Amino acid sequence: MLTVRELEVRAGARLLLEHTSFQVGPGDKIGLVGRNGAGKTTLTKIVAGEAQPASGSVTRTGPIGYLPQDPRTGDLETLARDRILAARGLDQVLLRLRKAEQRMGSDDEDERDRAMSAYARADAELNAAGGYAAESEAARIAGNLGLPERVLGQPLRTLSGGQRRRVELARILFSDAETLLLDEPTNHLDADSISWLRTFLAGYTGGLMVISHDTGLLEATVNKVFHLDANRAELDVYAMDWKRYLLQRETDEKRRRRERQNAERKADQLLTQAAKMGAKATKAVAAQNMARRAERLLAGLEAERASDKVAKIRFPDPAPCGRTPLTAEDLSKSYGSLEVFTGVDLAIDRGSQVVILGLNGAGKTTLLRMLAGLEPPDTGQVNPGHGLRLGYYAQEHETIDVGRTVLENMKTAAPELNETDVRKMLGSFLFSGEDVDKPARVLSGGEKTRLALAMLVVSAANVLLLDEPTNNLDPASRAEVLSAIRSYGGAIVLVTHDEGAVEALEPDRVLVLPDGTEDLWSPEYAELITLA
Template sequence: MLSINNLSYYIGGRALYENASLHIKPKDKIGLVGLNGTGKSTLLKIINGDYLPSKGEIQKAKDCTIGFLNQDLLSYQSEDSILDVALEAFKETLALQDQIDVVLKQMETDYSEEIINKLAHLQERFEANEGYTIKAKAEEVLEGIGFSTGDLSRPLKTFSGGWRMRVMLAKLLLEKPSLLMLDEPTNHLDLPSIQWVENYLKTYEGAVIVVSHDQTFLDNCIEITVEVSRQSLTPYAGNYSFFKEQKVEREEIQQNAYENQQKMIKDTERFIERFRAKASKSNQVQSRVKALERMERVNEVVSDNISVNFKFKFSKQSGRDVVTLDNVSKAYGDIKILENSTARIERGDKIALIGANGKGKSTLLRIIDGSEPINGDRSEGYNVVKSFFAQHQLEALNVNNEILQEMVQAGSDKTETELRNVLGCFLFTNDDVFKKIKVLSGGEKSRVALAKTLISEANFLLLDEPTNHLDMQSVNILIQALQQYEGTFVTVSHDRHFIKGVANKIWYIEDHEIKEYLGTYEEYVFWRSQQVEKAVSSGPKKEKAPKPKPVRSNTEVTQAKNDLKKKERELEEVEGRIMALEDEKTQLEKQLADPSVFQNEEESQKVNKAYGEVKKKEEELTANWERLAEEIQGLQETVS
C-alpha cells in the first residue's frame, strides 16, 4: 500500500534518517517508537507530504488515502457545533443530501418523470453511502471519546485545545482513510476514552501508524513495532512488550558479535604490527590490512534502558495518619463533585486516583492538599511535609535560570554534586545542566519540575498527571524513583503502565463519593471486570416507567421564557468576552516567543504575569459559560 525506500532526511548537517526503508501493508497496525528527537513525528510529516525527503522516495498506491492527527490541529477553531465538524467527514454524503433537498424543492412545482428519476437516483446513492446513519455514527464516536450528548450542539470554538483535538480525532476516525496516522493520540484523552479508542483501532479496516509514549495503549492496539534508532527503521513483528523482549535478545547477539569482532581486529592488528618489517610475511600482512579495510564493522550496543538509584532524604517522618477527609462535600454551582464523602490516607500509601475527565480528580487532589475550599472536615497528620506537582508548575520555572541554578534555588540542602546526580537520573548530564530553562522542550521542563518536586525532602507527594510530556524512558525513570520513595503519595494519571508500576491502592470517584480498592491496578481491573460480569449475568432489570412530564402553568412558562432570553443574552456577552481574552492571550503568547522579550528578565516577568491573569480570567469565564449553558438547557426543557 505504501513503501518508504532508501529515505534520507537531514536537518542542518544532522541526519535524522539515512537510507531507511519500511513497507506498510493494508490493515497493518504499527507503533512507531524511539527516544525523543529521533524523528518519529518527522517521519509522519514526510509520509503526509508536509516535508520532502532529502533522498529516497515514498511510493503509495493510487487508492491510498491518508488521515493525519497531529498536535498542530490544537489551534483549529470553528463556529460550527462539534457534531457538524465531525460530520464533515462525510462530505460526499452531505453533498448528496443538499442535492436531494434542491430536487425536493423543485418537485413542489415540477412533477416530471425526469425530476422523479433524478430524486430516485440521488436517494439510491445516499442510501448506498449509509447516509441515514451518519449522524448516529458521529454521535457514537464523539460520545465514545468523552463528549456528553449535551456537548454535541456546542460550537467547537467554546472547547479547550485538548477537547478540540478530540473532535478532530473523531472526524478522522469517521473518514476512515486507508492509512490513519496518529501522533500522540492519548495526550488529551482520559482513561475511558483511551480504552474506547483502543477497541476502535483493533477493528479498524485500514492501516494505522501510531506514535505514542503510552506503553499499555501500544500493547493493546498494535501488531508491529517499528523502532526509530540510528537513522534507521527496524520492524519487530509484535506489540510493544514483544518488541522489548526481542530487542534484549537482538542486543545480546549484537554485543557478542561486537566483542568477537573487536578481539579479531586486535589479533589482526597485533599480527600486522609484529610482521610489518619482515619481507617473507609481506603478502600476509598486506592481505590482512585489506581485510581490515573491507570489514563491515559491528556497532557496540548502547542501551536505552537506564537504571536509577534515587536516594530520598526526609527531614522528618510523618505520623501514621497523613490526611483524613470527613463528610467532605464539594460542588461548582449545580455540578456536584463530592457529597458527604470520607477517606483516609496513611503513611506508606501509594494511591493512584483514576477515572474519566470531569469527575473531579484534580479537584480532589487540591482538597487533599488543603488548597481547595470545601464543606466538611480535612485534617492533616503529624509532621506531614507536602510537595505538589502539577502542569502549571512548568510556567513557574524561571526561564532565565540554568537548570542547575533552578535546582539550587529550590531550597534543598543538597550539594552541587548531589543535584547533578539527581539531574543525571532525569537525563540531564554533563553540560546539559547549564542549559537555560527557556530553551527546553515541554518534556524537558516537566523533568526539571519533577526533579524539583522530588528533592524537596517532602514525605507526602501530590502528583497531577506527572507523565504528561514525558517519553517512555523518562516515565520509566519516574517509576523507578517512586518505587524507591519511602514516603506517601497520591497521583492522578491515565498512564496505565505508570499506575501499574507505582500504585498499591486505587481511588476513584463514583456517585459523588471517594471509593477505594485495596490492591494494585491489575487486581483492580480484574475485580472491575468481575463486577461487570456479575451485573450482566444477573439478567436485565425491569425498566422503570418514564416519569410523566410535569404540567406547568402559563405563568411558569412565561417566566421561564423571560429567564431564557435573559440567560441567552448573558451567554452571548460571556462568549464575546472569552473571544476577546483569547485574542489578548494570543498577543501575549507572541510577545513571550519574541527573543527581545524573553531575554529581558523584567519585561518577561511582566508579560508572564499578564498572561497568567488573562488565563485565569478565561478559566473563570469558561466556568461561567458552562453554568449558563446548563441553566439554558433546563429552561428550554421547561418552555418546551
C-alpha cells in the same frame, strides 16, 4: 499513501535518523517503536507535515488523520460533538440546517421561502456527506471512546484533558482519512475503549502508522514494525506482525553480537601478529597489510546495539513537615450548569498514600489542580499544613514552560542549585550536551515526561500530586517510575489508569469521585482503576 525518500531527522545537532525511505500504503499497519527520545514523535510530525526534515522529502496523497501526543482542540467554546463532526465539514452543514429551521418560522413569507431553499441546499449537502447516518456514526465512535451524549453537548473548555484528547481521537477516526498517524492513541482510554480501538484499527482498510507502548494494541493491529534505533540512527524495517518481530529482533541482536565477537577476535589476532612482524623490517609491509585488514573487519560491522539508557529516578528524602501537611474542605467545581463534584473533603497525612478514582470527567485532574493551587474551587478551601512542600506532576505537562529551554525549566524548579548540579541532574534524566538548550516545546511526550519528573525530583517535596505519571513511557522507564513511587517516603496523591502504578503505591486510602467518598483501600477497588 505516504512516500518517504532519503529522510534525515535531527534534534538540534543530534542525528536521529539518516537516509531513510519507506512507504505507507492501504493495508499497511505499522507499529513505530523505539526507546523514549529516539525520535518517533519527531518522525511522525515530519511525515504528517507538522515539521520539516533536515533533508529528504515526504509525498502525501489522500487525506491524512494525525493524532499528536498533545492534540490541539481548536476553539474551546466549540461543542465536543461539533469538533468531531468538523472532520467531515458536517458541523457547518448542521448549523445551516438549524438556522434555516429557525427562519422557516418567520411571519415574512419571502423569508420563509428563502429559509426553505437554504434548508433544501443544506439537506442535500448533508445527504451527500452521508446524511444523518454520518452523525450517528460520529456519536457511535465517541460513545465507544467513553464520550456519552451529555459530554458531546458540552463546550470543550468544560472537559477534562483526557476527555478533550478522546474528542480528538474520535475526530480523527471519524474523518475518513486514507492514512492514520496516531501517537499514543490509548492514553486516557479505559479498558473497554482500548479493546474497541484495537478492533477498529484491526479492521481499518487504509494505511496506519502508530506509536504505542500498549503491546496489546500492537499485537492486535500491526503487520509491520519500524524500530527506530537511537544508537545507530537507523530505521529497522520488519515486514511481519508483532510477535514474529519480537522473535526476529532478538535473533538479529544475537547475530550482531556473534558477528562482532568473531570479527573482534580475528582483528585482535591480526593486530597481534602484525605487531610481532612489524619489528622486522623485511615483514613491515605484510604487517601493515594485516593491520589494515583488521581495521576493515571492524569498520565493516554494524554497530552493536547498546543497551538503551533509562533515566534513573529516585525521589529524595522529603522535607520535614507536620502531621497533616495538606487538607481540603468542602471543595466543589461546576462549569455552568454542569456540576463536576461537590462537598469533597480530604486530609493528607505525612507519608500517606491516596489514590483518586472515578470515571473520566469525574474531576480527578481538576481536584489535583485545586490541591496544587492552580485552579480555584467554587466553594471550600485548600489549607497548607506546617512545612508543606508540594510537588505536582501534570498529565498535560503544564508545569513545563514551553517557551523556556530544558535547562531554564530545571533552574526554575530548583533555584538553590548551581548550574553544575542542575546539569548533573539533567544528565541522570538523559539530557546532556546540546539537549539541555533545546526549547521545551520541541520535546517529545516521553522527553517532557522525563523533564517533568526531573523537576519533581529536585523539588524536595513532602507531598507529591501525580496525574498519570506513567503515560508516554516505554516499559523500562515506566519500571523506573514505579520503583521511585514504591520507595518514596513522603505522601502521594495519585491519579492513574495504570494498575501497576497503584500496586507500586500500595495505597492506604481511596477517594472516589464525583461523590467524594473516602474509604480505606481494599482490593475490591482495583477493578475501578482501568475504568477510571
